[in-house]
Amino acid sequence: MSDKVLAWALRACGIVSGAVVLLIMFFLMQESLPALQRLGLARFFTDASWHPAADASQGRFNITAMVSGTLLTTAGAVLLAAPLGVVSAVFSHYYAPPRVARVHRRLIELLAGIPSVVYGFWGLVSLVPLLNALHPPGQSLLAGIVVLAIMILPTVALLSDAALANVPRSYLDGAAALGLTRWRTVWGVALPAARSGLFTGVLLATARAVGETMAVLMVCGNVVRLPGSVFDPVRTLTANIALEMAYAMGDHRSALFVSGLTLMGLVVLLVAAAGVFSRERVYA
């Protein structure tokens, strides 16, 4: 095989790979277009409720409840997982003996590899009954937040771990020379030095939480309503797509693609923001 042919073949691979995301956007937009044209953006927020129909004039298409479901589960999960993930990284860097730290890291990596449907299943059969005993119905915003937090915890923990590993040795030596206690060193030196990396981790975890489907679908109860408390069921945008895609026709199907396009836009923004904060290329 001559060099020229090889170079062209490899370049073709590169271009095809790069074009996939454009293809995805093109098809999402193409499928969204009918709904956007016939409904307009406003009706997604001003309609009386979410009672979609194949014909735009007969259905009602308010997605506010689902948008708030996505935002609430994500916010709750990030608030829980971000501090705990950073604590996990601090633990394996500054508190644990080396052998314990190694085992702890390996455990977090395994946690990252567990399929989302297994998290959802565990939430459904273990967590939901517990919450149900506390405050029925169990399938609730709170269940979604907890399961989602456990799911995104490894993302925060592993990226924070990498960020703390990049703190220059001399900073820590300096802190030791000043006689700072361990916590002062962590709080005053290591964490500020690793700030941008920690922030990147949280942003990527947020992106993961926004896009997660199975876990929230299985534990959140999926009622289209604004929740009054954390014990009320919610439905997220992702769950809505998964639940209705099977039978959606016409404008209803198209409306689901609009919510998919919205999700993609949101996630791409978050990933781009994370990319700004870290010089390395980042993957959720």
Add this chain to the structure above:
Amino acid sequence: MLDATAQAGLVGPGALPRGRSLDAFVTTAVWLGAGLIVAVFFWIVGDVFVHGVGGLSWSFLIDSPTHAGRGGGIGPIIVSTGLILTVCMAVSVPLGVGAGAWLAEFCPSTSLLGASVRRSLDMLAGVPSIVFGLFGNAFFCVYLGMGFSILSGGLTLACMVLPILIRSVEQGFGSVPGEHRRSAAALGMTRARTLAHVLLPAATPGLMAGLVLGIGRAMAETAALIFTSGYVDRMPQSLADSGRAMSVHIYDLSMNVAGGEPNAYTTALVLVASLLVINGATSAIGQRWLCGRSRG
């Protein structure tokens, strides 16, 4: 809460004992936090193991499901999962290795095309799995007319794992020392031969890592498969048939089938166990391959 003096790290003589007690408090809190994470891990894995291991048997692995999955085994589902993975890897590995090799070895760092391909791969990595499902349904199932089939599912997953694969391959090539390339050039090897005989073998660990991550991601995926490879739990006769992946089976049994829990547990155990085995085996193979290579 820390007061201002403590935060600034200005530890006066009077503040020292307070700093010490704060330190002890934080140490306890950090250990507790880490312990909590470990406890949750063992709760989840232990729960799946304890409830799933009872149903595990040889016949569970080869029998067909009966009564919508309440009875029988998951034979056809394992076959479908394997076929979906095979399609996914057969498409994504050559494409990913090619693209990774191009980005790492052939594309000048100033190239605009290279930069835009990298940028779009970053975006692809962030696309939520349900959006891959929507796209796969619109493109492979409807536009290309593949319908709900193993082929549609595998191709959708191939799009999904591409960024992970390419990044690992790129890193694999990046870790090959520059002398290798210069020595090959000094020997008068063509770039094609250098790639095949020098760079590719040396980049194998990166490739293997990418393969494991890709397979892990593809096997764990559910949302992207529901609307592409579908729900049918019969033994697939060809790639054009719909086939139910293990993850979809767990979802369906726990949400749509009353009394499906025991088999859902056992399927979850099989899924988690095979992910762990693939993870361990592939890295072992990669290491042995590398050792053999350097000795021979």
